[in-house]
Amino acid sequence: NAGVTQTPKFRVLKTGQSMTLLCAQDMNHEYMYWYRQDPGMGLRLIHYSVGEGTTAKGEVPDGYNVSRLKKQNFLLGLESAAPSQTSVYFCASSPLAGGPHEQFFGPGTRLTVL
Amino acid sequence: GDSVTQMEGPVTLSEEAFLTINCTYTATGYPSLFWYVQYPGEGLQLLLKATKADDKGSNKGFEATYRKETTSFHLEKGSVQVSDSAVYFCALRGGPYTGGFKTIFGAGTRLFVKA
Numbered sequence: 363n364a365g366v367t368q369t370p371k372f373r374v375l376k377t378g379q380s381m382t383l384l385c386a387q388d389m390n391h392e393y394m395y396w397y398r399q400d401p402g403m404g405l406r407l408i409h410y411s412v413g414e415g416t417t418a419k420g421e422v423p424d425g426y427n428v429s430r431l432k433k434q435n436f437l438l439g440l441e442s443a444a445p446s447q448t449s450v451y452f453c454a455s456s457p458l459a460g461g462p463h464e465q466f467f468g469p470g471t472r473l474t475v476l
Numbered sequence: 477g478d479s480v481t482q483m484e485g486p487v488t489l490s491e492e493a494f495l496t497i498n499c500t501y502t503a504t505g506y507p508s509l510f511w512y513v514q515y516p517g518e519g520l521q522l523l524l525k526a527t528k529a530d531d532k533g534s535n536k537g538f539e540a541t542y543r544k545e546t547t548s549f550h551l552e553k554g555s556v557q558v559s560d561s562a563v564y565f566c567a568l569r570g571g572p573y574t575g576g577f578k579t580i581f582g583a584g585t586r587l588f589v590k591a
Contacts, residue, residue: 464510
């Protein structure tokens with residue numbers, strides 16, 4: 363049981379390049395989330411999904427797109443990277459609401475945009 | 477909307493000192509409350525949680541009590557260790573009828589424990 367995994371762990375991009383971050387979970391969780399973490403800002407929700415085939419915008423969605431074609435995977439895309447997207451990105455998952463379910467986090471992807 | 481406010485850090489303590497990290501919240505309804513911990517280079521992991529008023533969550537010597545009258549969920553530990561050095565996040569999750577699939581996080585409090 364690997365929990366939540368993220369690929370890649372580190373990446374350096376030039377301004378304007380594109381990339382996709384992959385998140386996978388093996389806990390059969392319905393909900394999945396993408397956050398970014400910046401110094402002094404805590405965690406900010408980018409996009410989330412409440413089930414396979416569904417996605418929704420979070421707090422800071424601009425410049426990102428997501429897809430959830432399979433229940434276990436949640437992809438985060440940057441179509442044209444900007445230096446302001448330099449951050450650490452965390453994926454998380456949780457079971458259905460209705461209980462005090464915590465979120466399970468991946469180890470993070472550190473992205474630098476030059 | 478719902479929000480979480482926690483004390484700014486960093487907090488620097490000597491080993492075996494008493495720790496308090498304050499957390500207050502604003503929420504409609506009856507949220508569940510959490511403390512998460514993030515060790516260097518890792519993702520967040522659940523430390524403890526409480527689901528209703530007056531509940532006490534505890535784990536690894538840490539405790540927090542859900543105080544509805546003061547809308548607080550302060551984290552305490554009687555004797556910290558160097559290995560407790562990390563960033564601590566207070567968080568809340570609403571009930572199923574108030575967007576319960578989202579968690580609201582505080583800004584995080586960095587703790588340094590000196591030997």
